[in-house]
Amino acid sequence: MVFVTRLEHFNAAHKLYNPNWTREKNEEVFGACANENWHGHNYQLYVTVKGEPDPETGFVYDVKKLSTIIKEKIVNQLDHKNLNMDVPFLQGKLCSTENLVIGIWQQLVPHLPKEVQLHSIKLYETPRIYVEYFG
Amino acid sequence: MSKRVSVFRKEHFNSAHRLFNPAWSAEKNQAVFGLCNNENFHGHNYELIVKVTGPINPDTGYVIDLKNLSDMIKSSVIDRFDHKNLNLDTKEFAHLNPSAENIAVVIHDLLRPQLGEEYDLHIRLYETERNFVEYPVQ
Numbered sequence: 134m135v136f137v138t139r140l141e142h143f144n145a146a147h148k149l150y151n152p153n154w155t156r157e158k159n160e161e162v163f164g165a166c167a168n169e170n171w172h173g174h175n176y177q178l179y180v181t182v183k184g185e186p187d188p189e190t191g192f193v194y195d196v197k198k199l200s201t202i203i204k205e206k207i208v209n210q211l212d213h214k215n216l217n218m219d220v221p222f223l224q225g226k227l228c229s230t231e232n233l234v235i236g237i238w239q240q241l242v243p244h245l246p247k248e249v250q251l252h253s254i255k256l257y258e259t260p261r262i263y264v265e266y267f268g
Numbered sequence: 269m270s271k272r273v274s275v276f277r278k279e280h281f282n283s284a285h286r287l288f289n290p291a292w293s294a295e296k297n298q299a300v301f302g303l304c305n306n307e308n309f310h311g312h313n314y315e316l317i318v319k320v321t322g323p324i325n326p327d328t329g330y331v332i333d334l335k336n337l338s339d340m341i342k343s344s345v346i347d348r349f350d351h352k353n354l355n356l357d358t359k360e361f362a363h364l365n366p367s368a369e370n371i372a373v374v375i376h377d378l379l380r381p382q383l384g385e386e387y388d389l390h391i392r393l394y395e396t397e398r399n400f401v402e403y404p405v406q
Contacts, residue, residue: 146308166351
């Protein structure tokens with residue numbers, strides 16, 4: 134079993150805000166991240182798949198094809214977008230990095246070929262903050 | 269005459285913005301600014317490198333106390349822009365397109381009056397890891 138990782142990136146605006154709470158409680162819990170006018174990040178997305186190398190190609194999976202799938206299904210939906218407002222698969226969800234990796238996992242799985250398994254989604258919100266999800 | 273040395277302080281802030289010229293039609297804004305024109309904004313982790321060049325003070329061995337420079341950048345720049353919408357939340361960009369170029373010039377102009385005449389000031393601003401600007405030109 135070999136793990137193959139592809140790194141992609143996107144830039145987006147978001148805010149952390151629970152609509153069921155008062156503005157005061159949101160500011161207390163989420164601090165500066167609750168700014169009603171949004172703030173933003175350069176996200177770095179690591180997608181890791183696993184499988185056995187194909188004896189004829191030596192590849193677990195063609196990373197160019199993996200990159201195309203990630204771009205079409207994930208990056209094009211998130212890049213230069215407002216995560217709270219513009220992204221169908223995040224509608225009604227809190228736009229934390231934790232929820233973002235779960236959403237990305239669910240979006241990606243149906244589009245991967247059956248010879249590879251999705252192993253993990255790692256997402257950097259800043260160079261100093263990242264989350265991981267293993268399904 | 270004491271030798272002149274450059275010292276650097278690196279800071280960062282996260283902001284939302286939109287590139288948009290209100291004098292243009294929606295179509296022209298879209299044609300020129302593309303994805304950056306999204307009316308719902310997008311955002312970046314900005315990395316800021318402030319370079320101060322000046323003589324070494326013989327009493328301290330410092331060009332400038334970097335803690336003081338850090339405090340100056342935090343109070344003048346980071347508190348103003350971090351976790352803000354540059355277009356909506358800052359007076360500096362209420363009528364100025366918040367391109368990386370304009371942000372670098374604004375940061376320079378916020379800091380310059382706080383530094384003595386013996387210092388040169390230079391700003392490098394990363395909008396992404398791959399896009400960055402410098403002001404003034406050298």
